[in-house]
Amino acid sequence: MSIKPNSFVIAEASKCVGCKACEIACFRAHSNGVKKPLTVGNIKTPIIPRIHVIKNEKFSVPVQCRQCEDAPCANACPIEAIKQEDNVMVVNEKACIGCKACVMACPFGAIEVRSESEDKPKIAYKCDLCKGQETQACVKICPKKALRLFDPIEEKKRRSIEAVCNLPEEF
Template sequence: MNRFVIADPELCIGCNTCMAGCSAVHKKQGLQVLPRLTVVKVGDKTAPMMCRHCEDAPCARVCPVNAITREKDAVVLNESLCIGCKLCGLVCPFGAITPSGSKPVDTPALLQNMVPEALLRDVPGSAPGTNPYLAWNAGIRPVAVKCDLCAFQEEGPECIRVCPTNAIHLVNNTAIGQSNNEKRLRAISMLSNTISPAEYQEGEK
């Protein structure tokens, strides 16, 4: 199975530290600065929503240039291959991919300035606050942004490391096995506390 990060809304306090940490480490790597997760509030609960690295990832299936692939049990996006078509974000069932305008890392020098600056001076840009899927600014290339599990650092996802309440966890085969075992033990404990052996045998008749 693919690894992914998930948050517990019972523990999340909506401090946005995860978003700030995500932005900082990716900026340091020369990648898109936009956070790969978004803290969402529903009622009195908050939790960051991020990519679930789907097994049959629709974003990878619709990408026309194969910029999104499966590597090391994760769905990863190569920012330098992205052409900014925004199809991946439109099909993501979690709204976890957002286009952001800037220059991606490793872009060939020959593509850095495709339009002469003199021709861009009088071209109107998008109004402030325009939805990123509709925004258009001359000379700025939109690039898809999604969770990469901070594969570039040994500590793993930065959001997990900086969360002050330990609300964010990495889900993998080991974590799922431990969780299932805990649930079984909890269920057995609850049964043993509420049903006597005699009652259980009577119910089996």
């Protein structure tokens, strides 16, 4: 268990237009070193993003992993394939058996079990904050800036500074 709370990507539904650019950017960021540009004509595998945009007539909002410190998905995994590494909950895709226990345990609906192709086993996919990359692809690509990385420690510092700055002068 980590002492520092995990950061996670948060969405502002009022800004999201449902364009799904975040889904494509996520897929691209996790396409294991593909160098050529990905277009409709050259993608051979299913697009499996680790963020999902829910859209209806009234709103659209991306849903992604909240990087829970005491993660229900990790606690439910019978083989411990979901672990915390450097304050990020990650799936060991080589160990995952595709049992879907994590899917049922996630209160946010942010984990999914799929296969890249019919000849490959089904495994769990979830946001890993683009682990090993400089920035989160979904945050970087969002045209309306509806997504941002939420760091609980930085947010607490920001709110503390705001509170001190807004103290009455007689204090």
